[in-house]
Amino acid sequence: MTDIKSMDLSQMTAYFQALGQPAFRARQVFQWLHRGARSFEEMSNLPKALRERLGAECLFAPPTVERKQVSALDGTVKYLWRLHDGNCIETVLMRYKHGNTVCISSQVGCRMGCAFCASTLAGRVRDLTAAEMVDQVLFTQLDSGAPISNIVLMGIGEPLDNWDNVMRFLTLINHPEGMNIGMQHISLSTCGLVEKIDKLAALRLQLTLSVSLHAPDDETRSRIMPVNRGVGVERLFESCRRYFEQTGRRISYEYAMIDGVNDHDWQADLLSRHLKGTPGHVNLIPLNEVKESPLRPSRRVAAFQKRLESQGVTVTVRRKLGGDIDASCGQLRRKQMLEAHKPN
Numbered sequence: 001m002t003d004i005k006s007m008d009l010s011q012m013t014a015y016f017q018a019l020g021q022p023a024f025r026a027r028q029v030f031q032w033l034h035r036g037a038r039s040f041e042e043m044s045n046l047p048k049a050l051r052e053r054l055g056a057e058c059l060f061a062p063p064t065v066e067r068k069q070v071s072a073l074d075g076t077v078k079y080l081w082r083l084h085d086g087n088c089i090e091t092v093l094m095r096y097k098h099g100n101t102v103c104i105s106s107q108v109g110c111r112m113g114c115a116f117c118a119s120t121l122a123g124r125v126r127d128l129t130a131a132e133m134v135d136q137v138l139f140t141q142l143d144s145g146a147p148i149s150n151i152v153l154m155g156i157g158e159p160l161d162n163w164d165n166v167m168r169f170l171t172l173i174n175h176p177e178g179m180n181i182g183m184q185h186i187s188l189s190t191c192g193l194v195e196k197i198d199k200l201a202a203l204r205l206q207l208t209l210s211v212s213l214h215a216p217d218d219e220t221r222s223r224i225m226p227v228n229r230g231v232g233v234e235r236l237f238e239s240c241r242r243y244f245e246q247t248g249r250r251i252s253y254e255y256a257m258i259d260g261v262n263d264h265d266w267q268a269d270l271l272s273r274h275l276k277g278t279p280g281h282v283n284l285i286p287l288n289e290v291k292e293s294p295l296r297p298s299r300r301v302a303a304f305q306k307r308l309e310s311q312g313v314t315v316t317v318r319r320k321l322g323g324d325i326d327a328s329c330g331q332l333r334r335k336q337m338l339e340a341h342k343p344n
Contacts, residue, residue: 001059005033005131008171021050027177029054034134034178036142038062059084063135065143077144083108083132087125090155091136099149104136106166107157112191115224116214116256118290119156128157130168137179151181154189154210160196170205183207189254191227194239201246209243210252210283211236215262216271224261224295233274241278251278256285257298268304272311282308284317 007015013026025046032043040051040060054060061084069078077093089105110117111124133153141148151173153159159166166188173181189210190197200209213236215221221228228236240251253275257263271282284305287297298304301317308315 002057003129003131004029004054004058004060005134006129006165006168006172008168009175009177019050019053025050031177033060034138034172034175036138063089063132063139068143077140079136079140079143081136081139089128089132089136091140092155093140093144093146093148095146100144100146101150101152102137102140102148103152103155104133105155105157106133106153106159106162110157111161112158113226114191114212114214116258116287116290116293116295118292121290121292124157124161127162127165130165130172133165133169134172134179137173137181141179148179148181150185150187152187152189152210154187158191158193159188160190160193160200163196163199167203170207187252191225192231192236192239193227194231194235197239197243201243204247206247206249208249208252209240210254211240213253213271214256214258216267216274220262220267224258237274237278240280244278244280250281252281252283254283254285256287257301257304258287259296259298259300261295263298263300263304265303265307268307269311272308272313275313280314282313282315284315286318 002015004012004015009026009030012030013023016025016029017023028045029043037043040046040054040058043051046054063081063083065079066082066088067078067080071077075095079091079093080088081091082088087108089108091105092103094101094103105128107127108125109123110120113120137148137151140146153166170183170186173179173186174183183206187208187210188200189212191212197209197211212225213221214225216233218228218233221233243249244251253271255262255271275282284301286301287295289296305315305317
């Protein structure tokens, strides 16, 4: 089956020309797909015979809402979407004064193995297609009625581990005849795949790169993030410096505060030394507890922030959203998986 929604407009034009159709059909279908059509039958300006052929030859299966949870605390909405093959993924809608942000998944599951994350507990099942990523943004907007102005690729999965599909997604979501969300309104989070960071830097996209750092020293980071064992913190920071030099874009460093693990004064001092001379922003994240993990939220967030700021580091503490609706990565999918396997 042809994954028509993952095609960009030029590919779609070539596809329709190969079918013996005029080029303008591609633009018509592209617009229908990126404005929320759920079937080819809805595409009323296409000939019936063409709609039937597309239905027979193309994979076009928008996600369905498996679960939807709305926070009574702050209006955050968490979606558990069921995909055409039965797998489920998560998307979170967060409301801010500056606009609505959607956090999307890039894979079904994750193979990175971070100790504090529920997404990785069952491993990686498969990559998401570009269309499946677009659909998270599009159908969250349509279901919620909230216009989406910002996107973060920070849900289930490691985006740079799904390079080709994520790059196609960026092209599609940025397209003026699609959702037309500018690169400066998109953040991509990585746990630190150094070669892919260098590859991304060469593209000079104007998105925001967020690095899930979580520890400034190799011993701690390798313990909680297995990806570090083959890279090392120093090599990661060298890659981040190259990224800034090539793109001029300041990097955001995500730092989940874990009690007694990465919240010591000496670690704040080491982080400050790593960042010296390269513009960067540290985002301290109060840890969301995962039942299967022994890690607990730090009680030293304010002290850690103050120590970093005293050394000239720009620091913010992420506002905790959706605490009453399993809003952290992988929690709702994990709950659904466990319930599905409960004995009757």
